[in-house]
Amino acid sequence: MNSLSKLRAQETARVAALFLTPVFLILAIYVFYPILESFRISMYDWNGISPNKTFIGGDNWKDLVVDGHFWKAFRNNLTIMVLSIAIQLPLGLSLATFLEFGAGHKILKVYKVLWFVPLLMSSVAIGFLFTYALSTTDGIITTISKFFGGGNVDLLGNPKTALFTVIMVICWQFTPFYMVYFIASFTNIPYDIYEAAVIDGATRSMYFIKIALPLLKPYIKSAAIMSLVGSLKYFDLIYVMTSGGPGTATELMATYMYKESFSNFNMGYGSAIACGMFILISLTALFTLKVLNRRNTDDLI
Amino acid sequence: MISYKHEIQKSRICWAIAIILATCYLIISITPFIFMVLNSFKERFEMLTKGVFSFPETFYLDNYKEVVSGGFFRYFLNSAVVLAISLCILLFIVACAAYPLSRFRFRFAAPIFSLIVACMSIPIHITLIPVFKMSQAIGFYDRIWALIGPYVAFAIPISTFILTSFMKSIPKELEEAAEIDGCGKIKTFFKIIFPLSAPGLSTLAIYDGVNMWNEFSFAYTLTQSRENRTLPLAIWDYQGEFTMNTPMIMAVLTLSLLPMIILFIIFQDKLVKGMTAGAVKG
Structure with a gap:
Protein backbone atom coordinates (compact mmCIF):
# COMPACT_ATOMS: atom_id res chain seq x y z
CA MET A 1 0.00 0.00 0.00
CA ASN A 2 2.74 2.33 1.03
CA SER A 3 4.79 1.62 -2.06
CA LEU A 4 1.71 2.09 -4.21
CA SER A 5 1.10 5.61 -2.87
CA LYS A 6 4.78 6.33 -3.37
CA LEU A 7 4.48 5.15 -6.93
CA ARG A 8 1.52 7.44 -7.45
CA ALA A 9 3.38 10.39 -5.99
CA GLN A 10 6.23 9.67 -8.39
CA GLU A 11 3.84 9.45 -11.27
CA THR A 12 2.26 12.78 -10.25
CA ALA A 13 5.65 14.45 -10.07
CA ARG A 14 6.58 13.10 -13.49
CA VAL A 15 3.39 14.32 -15.15
CA ALA A 16 3.74 17.68 -13.40
CA ALA A 17 7.28 18.05 -14.70
CA LEU A 18 6.14 17.15 -18.20
CA PHE A 19 3.38 19.75 -18.16
CA LEU A 20 5.52 22.48 -16.68
CA THR A 21 8.41 22.02 -19.09
CA PRO A 22 7.18 24.19 -22.01
CA VAL A 23 6.50 27.20 -19.81
CA PHE A 24 9.87 26.93 -18.11
CA LEU A 25 11.65 26.41 -21.39
CA ILE A 26 10.26 29.66 -22.77
CA LEU A 27 10.83 31.58 -19.54
CA ALA A 28 14.40 30.28 -19.47
CA ILE A 29 15.12 31.38 -23.03
CA TYR A 30 13.37 34.74 -23.01
CA VAL A 31 13.49 35.84 -19.38
CA PHE A 32 15.97 34.06 -17.11
CA TYR A 33 18.86 33.75 -19.54
CA PRO A 34 18.52 37.35 -20.81
CA ILE A 35 18.58 38.66 -17.23
CA LEU A 36 21.86 36.87 -16.52
CA GLU A 37 23.21 37.93 -19.89
CA SER A 38 22.33 41.56 -19.15
CA PHE A 39 24.30 41.43 -15.92
CA ARG A 40 27.21 39.98 -17.87
CA ILE A 41 27.05 42.59 -20.64
CA SER A 42 26.90 45.32 -17.99
CA MET A 43 30.53 44.52 -17.21
CA TYR A 44 31.73 45.30 -20.70
CA ASP A 45 32.37 48.41 -22.70
CA TRP A 46 30.59 47.45 -25.89
CA ASN A 47 28.75 49.22 -28.69
CA GLY A 48 26.60 46.20 -29.49
CA ILE A 49 27.90 45.79 -33.04
CA SER A 50 31.65 45.32 -33.07
CA PRO A 51 32.90 41.86 -32.17
CA ASN A 52 35.43 43.17 -29.66
CA LYS A 53 34.11 44.13 -26.30
CA THR A 54 36.35 45.27 -23.48
CA PHE A 55 35.91 43.81 -20.05
CA ILE A 56 35.82 46.67 -17.58
CA GLY A 57 34.50 44.91 -14.50
CA GLY A 58 32.39 47.12 -12.27
CA ASP A 59 33.15 50.42 -14.03
CA ASN A 60 29.68 50.76 -15.57
CA TRP A 61 28.18 50.09 -12.17
CA LYS A 62 30.42 52.68 -10.51
CA ASP A 63 29.32 55.18 -13.14
CA LEU A 64 25.68 54.24 -12.65
CA VAL A 65 25.73 54.80 -8.90
CA VAL A 66 26.92 58.39 -9.33
CA ASP A 67 25.01 59.06 -12.56
CA GLY A 68 22.75 62.03 -11.82
CA HIS A 69 20.84 61.37 -15.04
CA PHE A 70 19.85 57.89 -13.86
CA TRP A 71 18.74 59.04 -10.42
CA LYS A 72 16.80 61.90 -11.97
CA ALA A 73 15.05 59.29 -14.10
CA PHE A 74 14.33 57.19 -11.03
CA ARG A 75 12.91 60.24 -9.24
CA ASN A 76 10.66 60.89 -12.24
CA ASN A 77 9.49 57.29 -12.06
CA LEU A 78 8.70 57.77 -8.39
CA THR A 79 6.80 61.00 -9.12
CA ILE A 80 4.74 59.20 -11.73
CA MET A 81 4.14 56.36 -9.30
CA VAL A 82 2.94 58.59 -6.48
CA LEU A 83 0.76 60.83 -8.64
CA SER A 84 -0.66 57.87 -10.58
CA ILE A 85 -1.80 56.22 -7.38
CA ALA A 86 -3.00 59.52 -5.91
CA ILE A 87 -5.03 60.50 -8.98
CA GLN A 88 -6.09 57.34 -10.80
CA LEU A 89 -7.29 55.26 -7.87
CA PRO A 90 -9.53 57.89 -6.20
CA LEU A 91 -10.82 59.05 -9.57
CA GLY A 92 -11.49 55.50 -10.74
CA LEU A 93 -13.19 54.70 -7.46
CA SER A 94 -15.36 57.84 -7.67
CA LEU A 95 -16.45 57.03 -11.19
CA ALA A 96 -17.25 53.46 -10.19
CA THR A 97 -19.18 54.63 -7.12
CA PHE A 98 -21.12 57.11 -9.23
CA LEU A 99 -22.13 54.35 -11.65
CA GLU A 100 -22.85 51.93 -8.81
CA PHE A 101 -25.14 54.32 -6.92
CA GLY A 102 -26.85 55.54 -10.04
CA ALA A 103 -27.47 52.03 -11.31
CA GLY A 104 -30.61 51.79 -13.37
CA HIS A 105 -30.34 55.14 -15.11
CA LYS A 106 -29.95 54.55 -18.84
CA ILE A 107 -27.82 57.60 -19.39
CA LEU A 108 -25.15 56.24 -17.04
CA LYS A 109 -24.54 53.37 -19.39
CA VAL A 110 -23.52 55.92 -22.02
CA TYR A 111 -21.17 57.55 -19.54
CA LYS A 112 -19.62 54.21 -18.72
CA VAL A 113 -19.02 53.26 -22.35
CA LEU A 114 -17.53 56.63 -23.25
CA TRP A 115 -15.33 56.69 -20.16
CA PHE A 116 -13.97 53.32 -21.13
CA VAL A 117 -12.87 54.22 -24.66
CA PRO A 118 -9.35 55.57 -23.84
CA LEU A 119 -8.46 52.08 -22.66
CA LEU A 120 -9.02 50.70 -26.15
CA MET A 121 -6.17 52.74 -27.56
CA SER A 122 -2.56 51.61 -27.47
CA SER A 123 -0.06 53.68 -25.49
CA VAL A 124 1.74 54.57 -28.69
CA ALA A 125 -1.44 55.87 -30.29
CA ILE A 126 -2.30 57.86 -27.18
CA GLY A 127 1.21 59.27 -27.13
CA PHE A 128 0.90 60.52 -30.70
CA LEU A 129 -2.65 61.72 -30.26
CA PHE A 130 -1.62 63.90 -27.32
CA THR A 131 1.56 65.10 -28.95
CA TYR A 132 -0.69 66.66 -31.58
CA ALA A 133 -3.56 67.50 -29.24
CA LEU A 134 -1.16 69.42 -27.02
CA SER A 135 0.78 70.96 -29.87
CA THR A 136 1.80 74.57 -29.31
CA THR A 137 0.28 75.99 -32.45
CA ASP A 138 -2.98 74.15 -32.98
CA GLY A 139 -3.55 71.88 -30.01
CA ILE A 140 -6.61 71.66 -27.82
CA ILE A 141 -5.19 73.64 -24.91
CA THR A 142 -3.85 76.35 -27.21
CA THR A 143 -7.26 76.61 -28.90
CA ILE A 144 -8.96 77.02 -25.53
CA SER A 145 -6.38 79.55 -24.43
CA LYS A 146 -6.82 81.54 -27.64
CA PHE A 147 -10.58 81.45 -27.22
CA PHE A 148 -10.14 83.25 -23.91
CA GLY A 149 -7.69 85.67 -25.47
CA GLY A 150 -4.48 83.95 -24.37
CA GLY A 151 -1.52 82.94 -26.46
CA ASN A 152 0.06 79.66 -27.46
CA VAL A 153 0.55 77.16 -24.68
CA ASP A 154 3.59 74.92 -24.75
CA LEU A 155 3.07 72.26 -22.13
CA LEU A 156 5.39 69.54 -23.38
CA GLY A 157 8.28 71.78 -24.38
CA ASN A 158 8.51 73.46 -21.00
CA PRO A 159 10.65 71.51 -18.52
CA LYS A 160 8.52 72.78 -15.64
CA THR A 161 5.22 71.45 -16.99
CA ALA A 162 6.32 68.52 -19.16
CA LEU A 163 6.36 65.83 -16.48
CA PHE A 164 3.06 66.94 -15.00
CA THR A 165 1.46 67.03 -18.46
CA VAL A 166 2.68 63.54 -19.24
CA ILE A 167 1.31 62.29 -15.93
CA MET A 168 -2.08 63.79 -16.78
CA VAL A 169 -2.05 61.87 -20.05
CA ILE A 170 -1.15 58.66 -18.20
CA CYS A 171 -4.06 59.28 -15.84
CA TRP A 172 -6.34 59.90 -18.79
CA GLN A 173 -5.28 56.53 -20.17
CA PHE A 174 -5.48 54.39 -17.03
CA THR A 175 -8.30 55.87 -14.95
CA PRO A 176 -10.90 53.87 -16.96
CA PHE A 177 -8.99 50.71 -16.07
CA TYR A 178 -9.36 51.38 -12.35
CA MET A 179 -12.96 52.39 -12.90
CA VAL A 180 -13.81 49.03 -14.47
CA TYR A 181 -11.74 47.28 -11.83
CA PHE A 182 -13.65 48.94 -9.00
CA ILE A 183 -17.00 48.28 -10.69
CA ALA A 184 -16.04 44.61 -10.66
CA SER A 185 -15.00 44.91 -7.02
CA PHE A 186 -18.35 46.45 -6.09
CA THR A 187 -20.17 43.45 -7.49
CA ASN A 188 -18.22 41.29 -5.06
CA ILE A 189 -19.89 42.97 -2.10
CA PRO A 190 -22.98 40.87 -1.35
CA TYR A 191 -26.24 42.68 -1.94
CA ASP A 192 -27.54 41.55 1.48
CA ILE A 193 -25.03 43.82 3.15
CA TYR A 194 -26.38 46.83 1.29
CA GLU A 195 -29.96 45.85 2.11
CA ALA A 196 -29.15 45.36 5.76
CA ALA A 197 -27.49 48.77 5.90
CA VAL A 198 -30.48 50.44 4.27
CA ILE A 199 -32.90 48.74 6.68
CA ASP A 200 -30.78 49.97 9.56
CA GLY A 201 -31.25 53.48 8.23
CA ALA A 202 -27.86 54.11 6.65
CA THR A 203 -27.66 56.83 4.02
CA ARG A 204 -25.70 56.18 0.87
CA SER A 205 -22.70 58.18 1.98
CA MET A 206 -22.70 56.35 5.31
CA TYR A 207 -22.92 53.02 3.49
CA PHE A 208 -20.04 54.02 1.26
CA ILE A 209 -17.73 55.21 4.03
CA LYS A 210 -18.55 52.73 6.76
CA ILE A 211 -19.27 49.59 4.77
CA ALA A 212 -18.23 49.64 1.12
CA LEU A 213 -14.84 51.28 1.58
CA PRO A 214 -13.56 48.84 4.25
CA LEU A 215 -14.80 45.92 2.15
CA LEU A 216 -13.04 47.31 -0.92
CA LYS A 217 -9.76 47.74 0.91
CA PRO A 218 -8.09 44.57 -0.40
CA TYR A 219 -9.01 45.59 -3.96
CA ILE A 220 -7.65 49.08 -3.42
CA LYS A 221 -4.43 47.57 -2.14
CA SER A 222 -3.90 45.32 -5.12
CA ALA A 223 -4.78 48.19 -7.46
CA ALA A 224 -2.09 50.25 -5.74
CA ILE A 225 0.46 47.48 -6.23
CA MET A 226 -0.39 47.15 -9.92
CA SER A 227 -0.08 50.87 -10.40
CA LEU A 228 3.18 50.92 -8.48
CA VAL A 229 4.96 48.24 -10.48
CA GLY A 230 3.50 49.58 -13.72
CA SER A 231 4.75 53.12 -13.09
CA LEU A 232 8.29 51.95 -12.49
CA LYS A 233 8.34 50.02 -15.78
CA TYR A 234 6.69 52.79 -17.76
CA PHE A 235 8.06 53.34 -21.26
CA ASP A 236 6.14 53.60 -24.53
CA LEU A 237 3.87 56.58 -24.00
CA ILE A 238 6.65 58.83 -22.74
CA TYR A 239 9.13 57.60 -25.31
CA VAL A 240 6.66 58.55 -28.02
CA MET A 241 5.60 61.88 -26.54
CA THR A 242 8.83 63.43 -25.32
CA SER A 243 11.46 60.65 -25.43
CA GLY A 244 12.56 61.91 -22.05
CA GLY A 245 12.88 65.56 -22.97
CA PRO A 246 13.06 68.47 -22.77
CA GLY A 247 16.47 67.85 -21.22
CA THR A 248 15.86 65.23 -18.57
CA ALA A 249 12.48 66.63 -17.52
CA THR A 250 10.51 63.49 -18.34
CA GLU A 251 13.34 60.96 -18.49
CA LEU A 252 12.48 57.55 -17.08
CA MET A 253 14.77 54.64 -16.29
CA ALA A 254 13.39 52.76 -19.28
CA THR A 255 13.72 55.63 -21.77
CA TYR A 256 17.24 56.38 -20.55
CA MET A 257 18.17 52.71 -20.94
CA TYR A 258 16.66 52.55 -24.40
CA LYS A 259 18.35 55.66 -25.72
CA GLU A 260 21.69 54.75 -24.20
CA SER A 261 21.58 51.25 -25.75
CA PHE A 262 19.90 51.74 -29.10
CA SER A 263 20.59 55.37 -30.00
CA ASN A 264 24.03 55.93 -28.45
CA PHE A 265 25.01 52.27 -28.83
CA ASN A 266 26.39 52.02 -25.32
CA MET A 267 25.07 48.53 -24.81
CA GLY A 268 27.33 47.88 -21.84
CA TYR A 269 26.15 50.91 -19.96
CA GLY A 270 22.58 50.41 -21.20
CA SER A 271 22.64 46.93 -19.68
CA ALA A 272 23.89 48.37 -16.41
CA ILE A 273 20.94 50.80 -16.41
CA ALA A 274 18.53 47.96 -17.18
CA CYS A 275 19.99 45.89 -14.33
CA GLY A 276 19.80 48.84 -11.97
CA MET A 277 16.18 49.29 -12.97
CA PHE A 278 15.53 45.58 -12.40
CA ILE A 279 17.08 45.76 -8.92
CA LEU A 280 15.19 48.91 -7.94
CA ILE A 281 11.85 47.53 -9.12
CA SER A 282 12.38 44.20 -7.37
CA LEU A 283 13.33 45.96 -4.13
CA THR A 284 10.34 48.30 -4.32
CA ALA A 285 7.96 45.42 -5.06
CA LEU A 286 9.38 43.28 -2.25
CA PHE A 287 9.28 46.18 0.19
CA THR A 288 5.67 47.01 -0.65
CA LEU A 289 4.59 43.40 -0.38
CA LYS A 290 6.30 43.17 3.01
CA VAL A 291 4.70 46.33 4.34
CA LEU A 292 1.24 45.39 3.13
CA ASN A 293 1.67 41.75 4.12
CA ARG A 294 2.37 42.65 7.71
CA ARG A 295 -1.21 43.76 8.12
CA ASN A 296 -3.02 41.06 6.27
CA THR A 297 -1.44 38.09 4.61
CA ASP A 298 -3.99 36.96 2.10
CA ASP A 299 -5.06 40.35 0.77
CA LEU A 300 -2.43 40.24 -1.87
CA ILE A 301 -2.37 38.94 -5.36
CA MET B 1 -40.89 64.34 8.26
CA PHE B 41 -11.41 64.23 -42.35
CA LYS B 42 -9.82 67.56 -43.07
CA GLU B 43 -7.39 68.67 -45.63
CA ARG B 44 -4.07 69.73 -44.23
CA PHE B 45 -4.57 73.46 -44.64
CA GLU B 46 -8.21 73.40 -43.72
CA MET B 47 -7.18 72.47 -40.21
CA LEU B 48 -4.68 75.30 -39.98
CA THR B 49 -7.02 77.98 -41.27
CA LYS B 50 -10.36 76.90 -39.83
CA GLY B 51 -9.18 75.80 -36.40
CA VAL B 52 -9.07 72.32 -34.95
CA PHE B 53 -12.62 72.05 -33.67
CA SER B 54 -14.45 73.22 -36.77
CA PHE B 55 -16.56 70.64 -38.48
CA PRO B 56 -14.89 69.46 -41.72
CA GLU B 57 -16.35 71.29 -44.73
CA THR B 58 -16.49 68.19 -46.83
CA PHE B 59 -15.69 64.72 -45.64
CA TYR B 60 -12.26 64.63 -47.14
CA LEU B 61 -11.29 60.99 -47.53
CA ASP B 62 -7.93 61.33 -49.23
CA ASN B 63 -6.04 60.99 -45.95
CA TYR B 64 -7.55 57.57 -45.46
CA LYS B 65 -6.97 56.60 -49.07
CA GLU B 66 -3.33 57.56 -48.84
CA VAL B 67 -2.83 55.72 -45.55
CA VAL B 68 -4.42 52.57 -46.89
CA SER B 69 -2.50 52.66 -50.15
CA GLY B 70 0.71 53.24 -48.16
CA GLY B 71 0.70 49.64 -46.98
CA PHE B 72 -1.38 50.02 -43.86
CA PHE B 73 -2.87 46.57 -44.27
CA ARG B 74 0.55 45.02 -44.22
CA TYR B 75 1.00 46.23 -40.64
CA PHE B 76 -2.44 45.00 -39.85
CA LEU B 77 -1.74 41.57 -41.30
CA ASN B 78 1.60 41.30 -39.47
CA SER B 79 -0.10 42.13 -36.19
CA ALA B 80 -2.80 39.55 -36.85
CA VAL B 81 -0.30 36.79 -37.70
CA VAL B 82 1.90 37.47 -34.67
CA LEU B 83 -1.16 37.65 -32.45
CA ALA B 84 -2.69 34.41 -33.72
CA ILE B 85 0.48 32.34 -33.40
CA SER B 86 1.52 33.80 -30.06
CA LEU B 87 -1.92 33.32 -28.56
CA CYS B 88 -2.20 29.69 -29.66
CA ILE B 89 1.19 28.81 -28.19
CA LEU B 90 0.57 30.83 -25.05
CA LEU B 91 -2.87 29.43 -24.27
CA PHE B 92 -1.76 25.86 -24.78
CA ILE B 93 1.40 25.95 -22.69
CA VAL B 94 -0.20 28.03 -19.96
CA ALA B 95 -3.06 25.55 -19.75
CA CYS B 96 -0.46 22.78 -19.46
CA ALA B 97 1.31 24.60 -16.64
CA ALA B 98 -1.84 25.61 -14.79
CA TYR B 99 -3.08 22.00 -14.76
CA PRO B 100 -0.49 20.54 -12.36
CA LEU B 101 -0.29 23.79 -10.39
CA SER B 102 -4.02 23.81 -9.71
CA ARG B 103 -4.97 20.13 -9.58
CA PHE B 104 -1.95 18.16 -8.33
CA ARG B 105 -0.49 17.94 -4.89
CA PHE B 106 3.26 17.82 -5.14
CA ARG B 107 6.02 19.28 -3.10
CA PHE B 108 7.21 22.08 -5.38
CA ALA B 109 3.81 23.34 -6.50
CA ALA B 110 3.80 26.41 -4.25
CA PRO B 111 7.38 27.58 -4.90
CA ILE B 112 7.03 27.02 -8.67
CA PHE B 113 3.81 29.01 -8.70
CA SER B 114 5.42 31.84 -6.72
CA LEU B 115 8.42 31.87 -9.03
CA ILE B 116 6.23 32.21 -12.12
CA VAL B 117 4.03 34.87 -10.55
CA ALA B 118 7.04 36.83 -9.28
CA CYS B 119 8.13 37.23 -12.92
CA MET B 120 5.23 39.67 -13.31
CA SER B 121 7.32 42.52 -11.95
CA ILE B 122 10.29 41.94 -14.28
CA PRO B 123 10.73 44.91 -16.63
CA ILE B 124 11.06 43.87 -20.25
CA HIS B 125 13.96 46.28 -20.63
CA ILE B 126 16.38 44.01 -18.83
CA THR B 127 15.86 41.38 -21.52
CA LEU B 128 15.85 43.77 -24.46
CA ILE B 129 19.54 43.73 -25.39
CA PRO B 130 20.08 39.95 -25.01
CA VAL B 131 16.86 39.19 -26.89
CA PHE B 132 17.92 41.63 -29.60
CA LYS B 133 21.30 39.88 -29.91
CA MET B 134 19.63 36.48 -29.85
CA SER B 135 17.24 37.38 -32.66
CA GLN B 136 20.16 38.58 -34.75
CA ALA B 137 22.11 35.40 -34.07
CA ILE B 138 19.33 33.08 -35.21
CA GLY B 139 18.34 35.24 -38.18
CA PHE B 140 15.01 36.37 -36.75
CA TYR B 141 15.94 40.03 -36.59
CA ASP B 142 13.53 42.14 -38.66
CA ARG B 143 11.14 39.22 -39.07
CA ILE B 144 7.80 39.12 -37.35
CA TRP B 145 8.73 35.67 -35.96
CA ALA B 146 11.15 37.36 -33.60
CA LEU B 147 8.23 38.85 -31.68
CA ILE B 148 6.47 35.60 -30.84
CA GLY B 149 8.94 34.34 -28.23
CA PRO B 150 9.08 37.51 -26.13
CA TYR B 151 5.32 38.07 -26.41
CA VAL B 152 4.59 34.58 -25.16
CA ALA B 153 7.25 34.71 -22.45
CA PHE B 154 6.09 37.99 -20.94
CA ALA B 155 2.46 36.93 -20.97
CA ILE B 156 3.17 33.67 -19.12
CA PRO B 157 3.32 34.93 -15.51
CA ILE B 158 -0.01 36.73 -15.36
CA SER B 159 -1.75 34.17 -17.56
CA THR B 160 -0.58 31.26 -15.41
CA PHE B 161 -1.82 33.15 -12.39
CA ILE B 162 -5.27 33.77 -13.84
CA LEU B 163 -5.71 30.31 -15.31
CA THR B 164 -4.50 28.49 -12.21
CA SER B 165 -7.11 30.21 -10.09
CA PHE B 166 -9.70 29.45 -12.76
CA MET B 167 -8.81 25.75 -12.87
CA LYS B 168 -8.98 25.54 -9.08
CA SER B 169 -12.69 26.30 -9.38
CA ILE B 170 -13.40 23.24 -11.56
CA PRO B 171 -15.04 20.60 -9.33
CA LYS B 172 -12.76 17.79 -8.22
CA GLU B 173 -15.46 15.12 -8.70
CA LEU B 174 -15.18 15.12 -12.48
CA GLU B 175 -11.52 14.32 -12.29
CA GLU B 176 -12.06 11.59 -9.71
CA ALA B 177 -14.76 9.97 -11.79
CA ALA B 178 -12.43 9.97 -14.77
CA GLU B 179 -9.67 8.42 -12.71
CA ILE B 180 -11.96 5.64 -11.50
CA ASP B 181 -12.89 4.98 -15.10
CA GLY B 182 -9.21 4.44 -15.78
CA CYS B 183 -8.34 7.79 -17.31
CA GLY B 184 -4.72 8.76 -16.78
CA LYS B 185 -3.60 12.24 -15.75
CA ILE B 186 -2.58 13.27 -19.23
CA LYS B 187 -5.79 12.06 -20.78
CA THR B 188 -7.79 13.77 -18.00
CA PHE B 189 -6.17 17.04 -19.00
CA PHE B 190 -7.07 16.77 -22.67
CA LYS B 191 -10.52 15.25 -22.18
CA ILE B 192 -11.77 17.11 -19.12
CA ILE B 193 -9.73 19.99 -17.75
CA PHE B 194 -8.74 21.65 -21.00
CA PRO B 195 -12.27 21.73 -22.48
CA LEU B 196 -13.75 22.87 -19.16
CA SER B 197 -11.24 25.73 -19.02
CA ALA B 198 -12.65 27.31 -22.17
CA PRO B 199 -14.22 30.32 -20.37
CA GLY B 200 -10.96 31.03 -18.57
CA LEU B 201 -9.00 30.65 -21.79
CA SER B 202 -11.27 33.05 -23.65
CA THR B 203 -10.80 35.66 -20.92
CA LEU B 204 -7.05 35.15 -21.23
CA ALA B 205 -7.21 35.42 -24.99
CA ILE B 206 -8.80 38.85 -24.68
CA TYR B 207 -6.48 40.08 -21.97
CA ASP B 208 -3.26 38.91 -23.61
CA GLY B 209 -4.55 39.59 -27.10
CA VAL B 210 -5.11 43.27 -26.35
CA ASN B 211 -1.68 43.58 -24.76
CA MET B 212 0.07 41.87 -27.66
CA TRP B 213 -1.88 43.87 -30.21
CA ASN B 214 -0.66 47.10 -28.61
CA GLU B 215 2.88 46.01 -27.75
CA PHE B 216 5.52 48.52 -28.74
CA SER B 217 8.96 47.99 -27.16
CA PHE B 218 9.88 44.60 -28.60
CA ALA B 219 8.29 45.36 -31.96
CA TYR B 220 10.23 48.61 -32.17
CA THR B 221 13.52 46.96 -31.21
CA LEU B 222 13.30 43.69 -33.12
CA THR B 223 11.92 44.86 -36.45
CA GLN B 224 13.10 47.55 -38.76
CA SER B 225 11.61 47.49 -42.23
CA ARG B 226 8.08 48.61 -42.93
CA GLU B 227 6.87 45.30 -44.32
CA ASN B 228 7.83 43.51 -41.10
CA ARG B 229 6.34 45.83 -38.55
CA THR B 230 3.19 45.59 -36.47
CA LEU B 231 0.32 48.01 -36.09
CA PRO B 232 1.58 50.18 -33.20
CA LEU B 233 4.63 50.92 -35.34
CA ALA B 234 2.52 51.95 -38.32
CA ILE B 235 1.78 55.13 -36.42
CA TRP B 236 5.48 55.54 -35.75
CA ASP B 237 6.45 55.07 -39.39
CA TYR B 238 3.72 57.32 -40.77
CA GLN B 239 4.67 59.95 -38.23
CA GLY B 240 8.20 59.91 -39.59
CA GLU B 241 6.84 60.39 -43.08
CA PHE B 242 4.16 63.02 -42.47
CA THR B 243 5.52 64.91 -39.49
CA MET B 244 3.80 68.17 -40.25
CA ASN B 245 0.63 66.70 -41.66
CA THR B 246 -1.58 66.39 -38.61
CA PRO B 247 -4.77 65.25 -40.41
CA MET B 248 -2.84 62.37 -41.97
CA ILE B 249 -1.58 61.19 -38.59
CA MET B 250 -5.10 61.50 -37.19
CA ALA B 251 -6.34 59.27 -40.00
CA VAL B 252 -3.72 56.64 -39.11
CA LEU B 253 -4.69 56.83 -35.44
CA THR B 254 -8.39 56.53 -36.22
CA LEU B 255 -7.78 53.55 -38.48
CA SER B 256 -5.64 51.76 -35.92
CA LEU B 257 -8.26 52.29 -33.21
CA LEU B 258 -11.04 51.01 -35.43
CA PRO B 259 -10.56 47.23 -34.91
CA MET B 260 -10.70 47.68 -31.15
CA ILE B 261 -13.82 49.84 -31.37
CA ILE B 262 -15.53 47.23 -33.52
CA LEU B 263 -14.60 44.45 -31.09
CA PHE B 264 -15.80 46.63 -28.24
CA ILE B 265 -19.16 47.15 -29.87
CA ILE B 266 -19.62 43.43 -30.53
CA PHE B 267 -18.28 41.94 -27.30
CA GLN B 268 -18.65 44.86 -24.92
CA ASP B 269 -18.96 43.14 -21.56
CA LYS B 270 -16.71 40.26 -22.41
CA LEU B 271 -13.98 42.62 -23.58
CA VAL B 272 -14.24 44.78 -20.48
CA LYS B 273 -14.08 41.71 -18.28
CA GLY B 274 -11.15 40.28 -20.19
CA MET B 275 -9.15 43.47 -20.10
CA THR B 276 -9.33 43.70 -16.34
CA ALA B 277 -8.77 39.97 -15.81
CA GLY B 278 -5.21 40.58 -14.71
CA ALA B 279 -6.45 42.65 -11.82
CA VAL B 280 -8.94 40.24 -10.36
CA LYS B 281 -7.97 38.96 -6.99
CA GLY B 282 -7.52 35.19 -7.14
Missing part, protein backbone atom coordinates in the same frame (compact mmCIF):
# COMPACT_ATOMS: atom_id res chain seq x y z
CA ILE B 2 -39.14 67.65 7.85
CA SER B 3 -35.75 66.05 8.19
CA TYR B 4 -36.76 63.49 5.58
CA LYS B 5 -37.57 66.24 3.07
CA HIS B 6 -34.33 67.88 3.98
CA GLU B 7 -32.50 64.64 3.26
CA ILE B 8 -34.10 64.28 -0.16
CA GLN B 9 -33.21 67.84 -1.03
CA LYS B 10 -29.65 67.29 0.09
CA SER B 11 -29.35 64.13 -1.96
CA ARG B 12 -30.74 65.94 -5.04
CA ILE B 13 -28.05 68.58 -4.71
CA CYS B 14 -25.42 65.89 -4.30
CA TRP B 15 -26.65 64.17 -7.44
CA ALA B 16 -26.63 67.38 -9.40
CA ILE B 17 -23.02 68.05 -8.39
CA ALA B 18 -22.05 64.45 -9.14
CA ILE B 19 -23.58 64.62 -12.59
CA ILE B 20 -21.86 67.91 -13.38
CA LEU B 21 -18.50 66.46 -12.32
CA ALA B 22 -19.17 63.27 -14.25
CA THR B 23 -19.96 65.30 -17.35
CA CYS B 24 -16.76 67.30 -16.92
CA TYR B 25 -14.81 64.07 -16.86
CA LEU B 26 -16.74 62.85 -19.86
CA ILE B 27 -15.68 65.94 -21.79
CA ILE B 28 -12.03 65.48 -20.78
CA SER B 29 -12.20 61.86 -21.75
CA ILE B 30 -13.69 62.24 -25.23
CA THR B 31 -12.34 65.61 -26.42
CA PRO B 32 -9.10 64.05 -27.72
CA PHE B 33 -11.15 61.58 -29.75
CA ILE B 34 -13.29 64.32 -31.23
CA PHE B 35 -10.09 66.16 -32.10
CA MET B 36 -8.73 63.02 -33.73
CA VAL B 37 -11.77 62.04 -35.79
CA LEU B 38 -12.73 65.57 -36.89
CA ASN B 39 -9.26 66.42 -38.10
CA SER B 40 -8.74 63.13 -39.86
